[in-house]
Amino acid sequence: MADLNDLTRISASDLASKLSSGEVSSVEATQAHLDRIASVDGKVNAFLHVSTDALANAKRIDERRAAGESLGELAGVPVAVKDVLCTIDMPTTAGSKILEGWVPPYDATTVAKLRMAGLIPLGKTNMDEFAMGSSTEHSAYGPTKNPWNLDRIPGGSGGGSAAAVSAFEAPLALGSDTGGSIRQPASLTGSVGVKPTYGGVSRYGAIALASSLDQVGPVSRTVLDSALLHDVIGGHDPRDSTSLNEQWPSFAAAARAGAAAESLKGLRVGVIKQLDSPGFQAGVSQRFHEALQLLTEFGAEIVEVDAPHFEYAVEAYYLILPAEASSNLAKFDSVRFGLRVTPEGGGTVEDVMAATREAGFGAEVKRRIILGTYALSAGYYDAYYGSAQKVRTLIQRDFAAAFEKADVLVSPSAPTTAFKLGEKLDDPMAMYLNDVTTIPANLAGIPGMGLPMGLAPEDGLPTGFQIMAPARGDARLYELGATLERLLEQQWGHTLPSQVPSLG
Amino acid sequence: MTDTNPGAITSEVVTHLASLARIALTADEIEKLTGELGAIVDSVAKVSEVATDDVPATSHPIPLSNVFRADVPGVTLTTEQALAGAPEHDGSRFAVSAILGEEQ
Numbered sequence: 001m002a003d004l005n006d007l008t009r010i011s012a013s014d015l016a017s018k019l020s021s022g023e024v025s026s027v028e029a030t031q032a033h034l035d036r037i038a039s040v041d042g043k044v045n046a047f048l049h050v051s052t053d054a055l056a057n058a059k060r061i062d063e064r065r066a067a068g069e070s071l072g073e074l075a076g077v078p079v080a081v082k083d084v085l086c087t088i089d090m091p092t093t094a095g096s097k098i099l100e101g102w103v104p105p106y107d108a109t110t111v112a113k114l115r116m117a118g119l120i121p122l123g124k125t126n127m128d129e130f131a132m133g134s135s136t137e138h139s140a141y142g143p144t145k146n147p148w149n150l151d152r153i154p155g156g157s158g159g160g161s162a163a164a165v166s167a168f169e170a171p172l173a174l175g176s177d178t179g180g181s182i183r184q185p186a187s188l189t190g191s192v193g194v195k196p197t198y199g200g201v202s203r204y205g206a207i208a209l210a211s212s213l214d215q216v217g218p219v220s221r222t223v224l225d226s227a228l229l230h231d232v233i234g235g236h237d238p239r240d241s242t243s244l245n246e247q248w249p250s251f252a253a254a255a256r257a258g259a260a261a262e263s264l265k266g267l268r269v270g271v272i273k274q275l276d277s278p279g280f281q282a283g284v285s286q287r288f289h290e291a292l293q294l295l296t297e298f299g300a301e302i303v304e305v306d307a308p309h310f311e312y313a314v315e316a317y318y319l320i321l322p323a324e325a326s327s328n329l330a331k332f333d334s335v336r337f338g339l340r341v342t343p344e345g346g347g348t349v350e351d352v353m354a355a356t357r358e359a360g361f362g363a364e365v366k367r368r369i370i371l372g373t374y375a376l377s378a379g380y381y382d383a384y385y386g387s388a389q390k391v392r393t394l395i396q397r398d399f400a401a402a403f404e405k406a407d408v409l410v411s412p413s414a415p416t417t418a419f420k421l422g423e424k425l426d427d428p429m430a431m432y433l434n435d436v437t438t439i440p441a442n443l444a445g446i447p448g449m450g451l452p453m454g455l456a457p458e459d460g461l462p463t464g465f466q467i468m469a470p471a472r473g474d475a476r477l478y479e480l481g482a483t484l485e486r487l488l489e490q491q492w493g494h495t496l497p498s499q500v501p502s503l504g
Numbered sequence: 505m506t507d508t509n510p511g512a513i514t515s516e517v518v519t520h521l522a523s524l525a526r527i528a529l530t531a532d533e534i535e536k537l538t539g540e541l542g543a544i545v546d547s548v549a550k551v552s553e554v555a556t557d558d559v560p561a562t563s564h565p566i567p568l569s570n571v572f573r574a575d576v577p578g579v580t581l582t583t584e585q586a587l588a589g590a591p592e593h594d595g596s597r598f599a600v601s602a603i604l605g606e607e608q
Contacts, residue, residue, distance in 0.1 A: 103588070104589075105581050105585035105586065105588055106585075197566070198565045199566050212563065212564050212565060213565075241571040242568065242571075244568075312551055312553070315548040315549075315551050316551050318547075319548050319551065326525060333526075334591060335590070335591075335598050335600055336586075337589030337590060337591075338591070340591035343528070347605075348602050349600045349601050350526065351528075352601050353526045354523075354526045354528035355528050357525075357526055357527045357528070358527050358528040358530075361527065366527055366529065366537070367537060369525050369527065370518060370521045370537060370541060371541055371544060371545075373521045373524050374517070374521055374545070377524075383552055384545075384548070384549070384551070386555070387551040387552045387555030388551050388555075389562055389563055390551075390554070390556075390559040390560070390561050391551050391555060392561070392562040392565075393559050393560055393561065396562060396565075428544060429544060442565075444565055445565025446565075
C-alpha cells in the first residue's frame with residue numbers, strides 16, 4: 001500500500017512512472033491531492049473550485065489502463081487549471097464577479113487536450129480578475145497566499161496555479177502569460193513556469209486579456225514536468241487563427257537531454273544589461289550572478305548584450321494591454337452570459353450594461369478599461385497606442401540583435417522576492433513595474449521560462465532565473481533549464497520546492 | 505480635453521471615457537481614477553520619445569496572413585448551449601430591455 005502523502009510530494013514525471021508500472025492508481029493519486037487541497041487550501045486559497053468529477057475521471061483512466069489500452073505519458077496525473085480557461089464541467093470566472101457561476105458550453109483547446117491525454121483536472125485556480133495584476137490580490141474571490149509565507153503574495157496573475165504546485169496541491173497546472181503571469185508567480189513561489197512562443201499553444205477558450213500578448217503555458221515544480229505538459233497542450237489549432245501551423249520537437253526530450261548534459265561548452269548565454277539592474281533586490285541579483293557563475297564553470301560563455309529600448313517596454317505594454325483589454329472586455333454586456341444588473345427604475349439596454357459593468361468589474365479592471373479607452377480615443381491614438389506599437393518594433397529589433405550574439409538570453413524572472421499582501425495595492429505604477437523583466441518577451445512573442453535559483457539570503461524567499469530564446473526556440477529553454485536545475489540541485493543537495501513550509 | 509494640454513486627465517475626461525466604456529462609475533470612483541490615470545498617462549507617455557516616423561508599428565508579434573479554414577460546415581453550439589449562460593432568454597433568443605430610450 002503506497003503512502004498517500006508521498007504522492008503529492010513527487011514530480012509529475014515520477015508519479016507518471018508509478019502509474020504506468022501499476023504501483024499506484026490514478027484514483028489514489030487524485031485522492032491524495034484532493035486530501036491535500038482539503039487540508040491546506042483554506043490557508044492558501046489557490047483554488048476557486050474543486051472538481052467533483054476528478055475521482056470518477058481517475059477511475060476511468062485506471063480502468064482503461066487495466067484494459068491494456070496504450071495511454072499518454074501523463075495519463076492519470078492530476079492537473080490544476082487556471083480559471084481563465086473554459087471548462088465545460090466547472091465554473092469559469094476569470095477571477096471576476098461578472099462571470100460568477102458561469103459554466104462555459106465548451107472546453108478551451110488546452111483543456112480538451114489535457115482530457116484527451118488522460119490528465120485529471122482537479123479544479124480551477126485563483127487569479128487576478130481577467131489576469132490583470134501581479135499579485136492575485138485583484139481576484140474578486142480574495143487573494144491567494146504564498147505557501148512560503150502566508151503574509152506574502154504569490155505573484156500574479158497566475159498566483160493560484162503557482163501556489164497550487166508549490167503547496168503540493170497539484171503536481172502540474174496550466175497558466176496564462178500576458179506580461180509575466182506564469183513566470184513571475186513561478187519566481188515568487190519557487191516553481192517552474194513557461195510562456196511558450198506566441199502561437200505555439202492554442203488560445204481558443206482562454207478568456208482574452210490582450211490577444212496579441214496572451215499565451216497559455218505549463219506550471220510545475222520541475223523543468224521536465226513543464227516540458228511534458230507543454231508537449232500535451234502545444235501544437236496547431238485551426239480554431240485559433242494566430243496558432244502557428246508547424247511541427248514542434250518534443251520538449252520532454254529536450255529537458256531530458258539538458259538534464260543529462262555533460263557540458264555547456266559552445267553555448268552563448270546573453271545577459272541583458274537592462275535586466276541586470278542595480279535597482280533589483282540584492283539577494284535576487286546575488287543568486288542570479290551565482291547561477292551565471294555555475295553556468296560558466298560548466299562551460300557556457302557569458303556575453304553581455306544591450307537592449308536599449310527595454311526601458312520603454314513597461315510603458316508600451318501598459319498602453320497596448322489596456323487598449324486590447326478594453327476591446328476584449330466589451331463582450332461582458334449583460335446580454336449573452338454573465339451578470340445582469342438592472343438600475344433602479346429600469347432603463348435602456350445601455351443603462352443596464354453600464355450598471356452591470358459597474359457592479360461586476362473590480363477597480364483594476366475598470367482602471368485598465370478606462371485607460372485603454374483613452375489610449376484608443378480619436379486624437380490620442382497616434383500619440384499613445386501608435387507609439388506603443390512602434391516601441392514594440394524597437395524591442396523586437398533589440399531581441400534580434402541580441403540573439404545574433406547569444407543563443408539564449410537570461411535575467412532574474414522578477415526584480416524582487418514576494419512582497420507583503422497590500423504593500424503595492426494603492427500604487428498601480430509600482431505594481432506594474434513588477435513585470436519589467438517579463439514583459440519584453442510578450443511584446444516580441446518569444447518564449448521564456450522561469451525556474452528557481454535559490455532563496456534570497458535577506459528574507460529566505462524564492463528567487464527566479466529567466467531564460468529566453470528566439471521565437472520557435474522553446475526547446476532551448478528546456479535544455480538549458482534542465483541543466484541549470486540539475487547543477488543547482490547538486491549544489492543545494494535538494495530541490496527548492498522541497499523546502500516549502502509544511503502548512504499542515 | 506483642451507488643445508492647450510492634450511492628454512490632461514480631468515474628471516470630465518474620465519466621465520466621458522466611462523460613458524464610452526459603458527461603466528456607470530460613481531463620483532468617488534471618477535475622482536480616484538482621475539488622479540491615478542493622470543499619473544499612469546504621465547508615465548506611459550514616455551513611449552513617444554523613441555516612436556519616430558521611420559519606425560513601423562508592430563500589431564502582432566508573429567505575423568500570419570490569409571488564415572482560412574476549409575469552407576465546410578463545422579460543429580457549432582446548439583441554441584440551448586448558446587442560451588445556457590444568458591441572464592434572460594425566451595428559449596430561442598436573448599432577451600434585453602429597450603434599445604431606445606423614451607426621448608429617442
